Amino acid sequence: MSNVQLITYGLGEHLQKAIEQSDSIYILTSFVMDSGVNLLAPSLRTACERGAEVKLLAGDYLHVTQPKALARLIDIHPDIEVRLWQSNGQSFHPKAYLFQQKDGNTFVVGSSNLSSSALVSGVEWNVIVNDEISDTFENALTEFMQLFYHEQTVPVNHETIKVYEQSYHSYHQQYPNLIRNWTETEEADMMLPVEEKKKQPEVIVEPSGTYGTIHPRPAQHEALEALFNTYEEGYHKAMVVMATGLGKTYLAGFFAERFARVLFIAHREELLHQAKASFQTIMPERTGGLYYRYEKTTDTDFVFASVYTLSMEKHLHRFRSDDFDLIIVDEFHHAAATTYQRVIDYFQPKFLLGITATPDRMDQKDVYALCDGNVAYQLHFIEAIQKGWLTPFRYFGVYDETDYSGITWLGKKYDQQELLAVQLRKEYAENILQAWLKHKQTRTLCFCSSIGQANFLADFFQKKGYQTISLHSKTIGVSRSEAIKQLNEGVLDVIFTVDLFNEGVDIPSVDTLLFVRPTESLTIFTQQVGRGLRLHAEKEYCAIIDLIGNYRNADIKLSLFQLEPGEQKKKAAAVATVPVNCELHLETEVINLLEELAKKRQPRKEALKQAYLKVKQELGRRPTYLELHLRGTEPSKTYYQEFKSYAGFLYWANELTEREQEAFRKYECWLVEVERTGMVKSYKMVVLLYMLQRGQEHWADPVTPQEVAPFFHHYLTETEYRKRIDFSDKSSKQMWDYDEKKVSKLIADMPMTKWSGSSKGLISFEDGQFIIHLDIDEQDQEILYEWTKEICEYRLHQYFERKAETS
Template identity: 65%
Template sequence: MSKVEFVKSHLIGKLKEHIETSSTIYILTSFVMKSGVEVIKEPLKQAAERGADIKICAGDYLYVTQPEALRALLAIHPNIEIRLWKSNGVSFHPKAYLFENTNDGYFIIGSSNLSRSALTSGIEWNIGLHKCVEENVFAKVMSEFLTLFYAEQTVQVNEETVKDYEKHYADYHQRHPNLVRQWTTSEEMELMLPATPKAAVDMMYESKPSYGSIQPRFAQVEALAQLEATYTEGYDRAMVVMATGLGKTYLAAFFARNFHRVLFIAHREEILHQAKRSFAQVLSDKTFGIYDGKVKEGQADVVFASIFTLSMKKHLEIFAQDAFDLIVVDEFHHAAAKSYERVLAYFQPQFLLGITATPDRNDYKDVYALCDGNVAYRIDFIEAVQRGWLAPFRYYGVYDDTDYTKIAWRGNRYDEEQLLQAQLRTEMAENILRAWEKHKQTKTLVFCSSIRQADFLANYFNEQGYRTVSLHSKQVHITRTEAIALLEKGELDAIFTVDLFNEGVDIPSVDTLLFVRPTESLTVFTQQVGRGLRLHPAKQYCVIIDLIGNYRNADVKLSLFDTKRGETNKKREKLLPTVPEQCDIVLDVRVIDLLEEMRRKRQPRREKLLHDYQELKQELGRRPTYLELHLHGRSEAKEYRDEFKSYVGFLYWAEELSEREKEVFLKYEAWLIEVERTTMTKSYKMVVLQAMLNRGPSRWHLPITPNEAAPFFHQYLTEKEYRKRIDFSDGETKRLWKYDEQKVAKLIAKMPMTKWSGSSNGLISFENNVFSLNFSIAPADEATLYQWTQEICEYRLHVYFERRSGGK
């Protein structure tokens, strides 16, 4: 059999051959046509049914991909993962078919998209190559596919995201009617525009710490003590939240001294290599290995694994389920959450440690749930600055006269082309330069929106006599390592970058940050601010220069610097936050006026809640549960309750309920509000309600006695250490760790049954030792009301223990 093949037509035969024998099937295509799905769906379905790992990524460039083609892909099999690349006007032309099994691999790269003509009778040029010919190239291609598949520019394809895509598709083709006729007829329009090759991004490793022997320091001392106490108390998982710059990776290494074999999981190669260096300085008696798309060093004592590689079935099952005593999960890459779930469901470690640097990211809540609500230690960057563990800052808010209300918002970011039209102006570059000259120190990182903006501003600064470079994925003239070295030596004044320094790489000597992009994500902004706060002998404080215009989040971003954040002042929110000593915030007068005006005209609360709900619904492909809204939604779930009295009340207002559901809601609204709003000094009310719900949709609302509720009540509060510690360990309840039905029943009768009946406005009674609902439920309404009550109960229990454990 030839190891390299040239395929000019009828590619489908070659694809079927490898689909039938492969355990891993990855497809990357510029566009998908329904005709192409019809050709390939049966072999893909059979592969999915036998358990193959199938991932398909298509692009939306110029809206060639047909909505009906995406729906056809979805219909093949639920285990096939499908994502859509949001090109935002940037050309997207890859065509690749990747296959791997136990013994070999094969990939086809060429001109064939997923259309009938391209796979059958069309004239196409494709090269097929066996893994054994170029193993390094094969590994690189697989790794690049997974990086692209889980990139922030991709969205999961589901019915909700297809609906959204369909609207944009129809709008685009209404404006370009000739194109839609041509594509629909031929189904093979290839838009072969030249694309700039992506430069290889070199690794940047954290330099060896300047302090002497490697010992815990600053926050690491406190966090390590809390972690080790948690482990000693018998917990099997916990999380630590530590601001960027405090050494969360070193903390994990110090904690790892308690274990023999360790698995460290992250989503970026830079983080893996940096973590390996950190661990090696702490654990001198261990061996260390990388396990990613290129290297497979799985026999080491401490393995640093890429989640994208490890989540593949053939790699995961190489390891025994009990192969590792400690698993450390670094920051979640949100789109890859399912990959983490797959890996963590497989392994059975003695202890699971989740570490994260940005407590405001949605992923924090995901890690929290994985760690059973046990937050061993938490410190954000403001508290670290207060305690002298991070550098003080001086923040300068500079006025940006761009009118962002005229720039289209594309789901989670501004339209790139429209934004560039506003940004690539000489007068704006001049404004940025003057602000920088006024406030800068010696070494500057500049955070830009796009590659074109970074190049434009770097060129402009250089024309004014400064020494700068733009550093991004398409830069081929200088590597990241070289640029950082020049900046540290003082041979560069600034580096203009696009997201390369959000996480995984630190330059402690940086003393100036310049933000020339709208703050689309508060999480990313927090990560980027952290790049300048690391302590360094030559740095007294960090200067933060931030362009502020009327963009989204402009009026709330300053709260990130507030030492009193979270303390609600309902009378009047302060414009200027209370910053730590030695820090300062200075705003242009026009910035102050702008922020005051934005507060007066702030998007109505209900509209924002609806927008955030719809965004999550698209991500999930269905209506989110109440707990999912809390775990993954941009707005806090309690905001929905505060505004609409209940989550179901919001769904009613938002026209998200069917006509039948609306009838049920209006009949039982008082009950739903009661379950939502009843006070909980302990978890007991919801635990009893959960005991009732466990009886099923047709029996959940029937009366219950304390003795009937006792077995579940006791099991629930003692099966998890954090529940027992929080709600079942005072003087009275600690004696009940050993089950005694009568004593537990007596506790339940006293609290919550008696107390809840007295505060329920007549909806609940507790008489003659029987706890009852004082309203009837029609049989036709039982299932719906059961589901809603279950969702509220599940949400309230989770939030209660999250809050009491010190979580967000």
């Protein structure tokens, strides 16, 4: 039974009582005032001290949230987790308090934000629901977690508070009366109608049929072999990167056959249902269950769990840390690393497998960090086409004369209303129609930027005599499965859609893709292209019709059709290369536009700084060199290319203290030497790593080959199996079995002698001693030690990561 109570005054006392009794506390508020934090801080601190989970999400809309309130929140206790919703001008107005207790749950929703007036003396209406368990409460928890780790949120720490404080003061200088009148502003500008309750997602699974024994396809066979080798070599984590359409979920199922208990994690519930069906097709004799908002199965062989549900303390601790032999993380490039890291850090499986199609640095943090940079298998969709595992394409870049330069950019996307205003024009729709008629085949999937655009184009095409449907989250009367059936049967010519077919749902018969939206994300564009590349008996190739205008990131989208990594991805479209059985056609206006856009892109050094600042804000501190490599959106080698060392970049970016700046100027030559010295093999850095392990006072002391030998041999043969690739040439094969004389001779002949000869006097190897010629002031010892250690660890990781990708 539920107990419902209306509170019109003094909500704060009720919240304090609920906090004192709860194991999990989730607060969702449109803004936070220092007075409100001050009121709840003692209760929240006590809750954290007894081990309760506390999460709070606030918004930055109209910059009402006070920076000092955020600072006070994170100072309450180290375990409290606070995130800030970056509204980018869109209304953010929720107020909800969720409490999980041993004997039931409490759910508060109403008008009270986190301010003293709202919680103590103001006229507010709030409803408190006390209930043992209900679908509504479970839905609220799931919705909270999805908002909490949404891509529009950032962790609140001292770094992100500094950034927010700048925009806060700038905004209030422009609108000086806002704080005084914030209550009136709320009522006039921030209230929106309650959005309709989200429907339970429709699950579309391919018909199971009778297949007999299921066997891996060629791409899956190659990946499986690589995975099994990786597992047998002693690795505990790995990632597989496979293009859309090659069967990543079935691959995971085939790999899971060797493990007794498996946890499959995804960010969308639809993916969980599909994975469960795929695993049961492969292993009908094994049991599988779902763990998400509507179902909580814990005792099956395979558990398919929503990351948002599982990352809650209450649900995470329903499992033992060693409950699963294998954990599979699906499409983890979509979710915030923090969400997954909470789960990954808790469990101790024999193996962790990440599967994805699009781990692209240009869009988000590098997902390689979740698997320690170990890529067991990687297959770009261009390679898959060359092997005949995916359908060839013919790409048509069509010029869109729409001027996007006047549309407000909200950080990650265009303002939807301004964008829609330029899209809802007959001449714009006519240009799309003519491009489609010129290049289309039989079954078309069109990707739109909004429901309004999809409805408009579907109606426009219908009036021209074509059978279409606008299919999106609010479509009534026709399900996705029915629409897919009609497209397959030729009843429909085009499905106009908004983000429904980015992943998880395939229509192999689709032979035409139509893009009528600005490409804001290379990852999403990659996934959408993949929708048309599945093999089908009636499909010779997939026509990709792409309207290209002067929108942001237009000049990098054709990097998708290149195999070359790094800087090649940023060249103009005119140099894009495609397989011999594919075609790429660009209108002259498109080529000119893309080349012009490429010239105007953010200067390289500023791009590096912005990528660095994103990682810094995510971590709440200055990242190490290795963290920047693993999490940054720019290739780490470009920091060396531009600044000769990571410390050099920090010096340029004014990220060093005065003491560090002085140390950098004194020891720059050494830092550059450690960064630039060649590494045909890992040996130099292994020697340096040994020296660093002697501590900051003695790391630069002379060392002999005999002293390094035991560490050197152990590191390359036992610490990580695949490091043995450095002992594979004829001159070093005898090093497999430890022999101090042989290993010492190898160290003397190679890293010590070679580094001495190339270091321009900074290093010498004389009379059996390896000497670094540095005169280190006592006050600089810690700084130089840490910088040297960062470079060494980064270079070793990068070296073996690169070796693993090419081996």
